[in-house]
Amino acid sequence: AAGVIQSPRHLIKEKRETATLKCYPIPRHDTVYWYQQGPGQDPQFLISFYEKMQSDKGSIPDRFSAQQFSDYHSELNMSSLELGDSALYFCASTLGTSVGNEQFFGPGTRLTVL
């Protein structure tokens, strides 16, 4: 079965550069979530989209923005990168926002900021 696809899998950037992370949800899933997981930490919710509209917002810095496109893929744009942005960025998808819908996680993008 198709899973959540994230690209790139690894990304190395320098401070103050920009980065764009992409997420392709499971086919027919219309809801995507972005999480950031620092070394040795649990995933922290950043932002989510349902039917191309932002549905919830967590601890996402103002330097980051995201959107969901008509084909339901999502992109996380990160500007003025800082060393502390180095983390694993996971995208998860579900079908709708019904209770009980499990979130399927993608393999993650490992971002390293030098």
Next chain:
Amino acid sequence: GQNIDQPTEMTATEGAIVQINCTYQTSGFNGLFWYQQHAGEAPTFLSYNVLDGLEEKGRFSSFLSRSKGYSYLLLKELQMKDSASYLCAVRESAGNKLTFGGGTRVLVKP
């Protein structure tokens, strides 16, 4: 806000049983999830509880008591490949985002 607590680390022997506890304090509650995560990999879904009681799924079982704000994940017949972090996550009433606990790192020894 949400406060989710689980032990940091547990060690068990291959073939044994381990119980990972999770306590939560939330203003709302719309379900509790358990995920398994190997280092550097994506969390994978194990179980979901929204009503009180036990959910059994092969070697894994999960229990929920909403009145006590308590859940546990039971891993039976431990295998070496079960060495991983186990994340307890609560879904808030509003929205569908998950708030994760710190994770419990389980080490299975021969």
